[in-house]
Amino acid sequence: SVKRLFGHNEHRSVCKKKGEVYKPENTIPTVKHRGGSIMLGLFCCRRDWCTSQNRWHQREKTLHGNTEATARKLQLSQSRIHIYLHATWRTGSxxxxxxxxxxxxVFYLYEPMWHIWQALYPGDAGSLQGAVRDMLNALYRCDFSVLKLYAGTQNISTSFIFGWKMNKVICSEPLCDAHKRHEVGLVRQDLCAKCQKKDIRELEKECKKYPVMVIKGVRVLDLSTLVPLVKDPAINLQIVQLFRDPRAVHNSRLKSKQALVKESIQVKQNDKYKRLLVPNRVNRAESYVSSAMELICDNWLNDMFLVTNSPQWLKRNYIKIRYEDLVMRPMEELQRLYRFSNLSTNAALDKFALNMTHGQGYSSDRPFLISSRDAKEAIFAWRERLNIEQISQVEAFCSEVMRHLGYQKHSTDKKTLSPSLLAYFDL
Structure with a gap:
């Protein structure tokens, strides 16, 4: 007969020969979603066996006698959490x-799929989605050998990882003595650069120590690419999707257009996107960056429809956040993010989030630099830098996305601003 053991993520089976006594050691543990408890199942095939009072007590005794020992032996008191920060360029990701x-x-990786896009340029973004998902699948298992596929003749070490000089794990003990992992504060890249390169296997060992792994990326075009990783019980991916006012995104992309040309060429996949946002095609860089913006709005809309019509197991593993809310109410949004990630906050982390949104100014000669910004200027810079024609074109193409996300159309009258923005900035 077959005993089926059911858990949140999967079910498994145990078989025994007819007439054989069921052995307690055959009990298989199933870890409950997001950790914390172990649920042992012992379900029989025959109805009369299950309804027998003696059999019931025997089963109950078996379960109670083995739960604690099994949990201690397998050290499964808390399951690992895997999170993907789903965003696009210039959204504050x-x-x-x-x-x-x-x-x-948290073990955090910043844009690891950059390696794919660089190695396979100018392959279009759509054709690279399978490779992107495969890389994520490997990385969430702390298997960094997947990076060798895109390294060419380079040796794989900690210094090969894109953004390594900003990575708190790579730049902290025991891999590097530039920082201590528990200390909160931006990484000193000049100090981290002096650290000795470590074999990638040492980074894998560190990766396996952390209860939460987070990967941030802008190269997943739509949520459907990630669904298999959500369904995979070994990963059970959770997704945080970041949105931002399309007009602010467009303004920021134009400002950083030279740095975004290659990515924009890869994103623009077909002739469906007729460069609506640049009717005069001012220059090559602006043309590609603007046409990619059209695709971004389309993908956002598709993501919203997918989540709205998705089953509960996907909705349960997904939250969305607006950049404006994050910088306006950093303490509240940080709590929400950490709660979703099964993380606790502290005074140092709260202070860090607050300071990062109350800096001086918004402009920077290095658009991809992580620094303290003025939240008000970050939100409203597009109102000063885009002309009326540019604003109208973005609003025309992204109108449905804006409506779903709660962004109102532009007007010189402050009445078009939401009450929360007016109150927050005393406008």
Missing amino acids: SFLGELFNQHPD
Whole structure:
């Protein structure tokens, strides 16, 4: 007969020969979703066996007698959590990622799929989605050998990882003495650069120590790419999707257009996107960056429809956040993010989030630099830098996305601003 053992993520079976006494050691543990408890199942095939009072007591005794010992032996008191920060370029995703990079219980990776896009350029973004998912699948298992596929003749070490000089794990003890992992604060890249390169296997060992792993990326075009990783019980991926006012995204992309040309060429996949946002095609860089913006709005809308019509197991593993809410109410949003990630906050992390949103100014000669910014200027810079025609074009193409996300159309009248923005900034 077959005994089926059911858990939140999967079920397993144990077989025994007819007439054989069921052995307690055959009990298989199943870890409950998001950790904390172990649920042991012992379900029989025959109805009369189950309903027998003596059999019931025997089963109950078996379960109670083995739960604690099994849990202690297998050290499964808490399951590992895997999170993907799903964003696109110029949405404030570096800041969002840094909130996880700073947490001492998080192993964080910044844009690892950059390696794929660089190695396979100019392959279009759509054709690279399978490779992106495969890389994520390996990385969440702390298998960094997947990076060798895109390293060419380079040796794989900690210094090969994209963004390694900003990574709190790589730049902290025991891999590097530039920082201590529990201390909160931006990594000193000049100090980290002096650290000795470590074999990638040492990074894998560190990766396996952390209860939460977070990867931030802008190269997953739509949520459907990630669904298999959500369904995989070994990963059970949780997704945080970051949105931002499309007009602010467009403004920031234009400002960083030279740095985004290659990515924009890869994102623009077909002739469906007729460069609506640049009717005069001012220059090559602006043309590609603007046409990619059209695709971004389309993908956002598709993601919203997918989540709205998705089953509960996907909705349970997904939250969305607006950049404006994150910088306006950093303490509240940080609590929500950490709660979703099964992380606890502390005074140092709260202070870090607050300081990062109350800096001086917004402009920077280095657009991808993580630094303290003025939240008000970050939100409203597009109002000063985009002309009326540019604003109208973005609103026309992204109108449905804006409506779903609660962004109102532009007007010189302050009445079009939401009450929360007016109150927060005393406008």
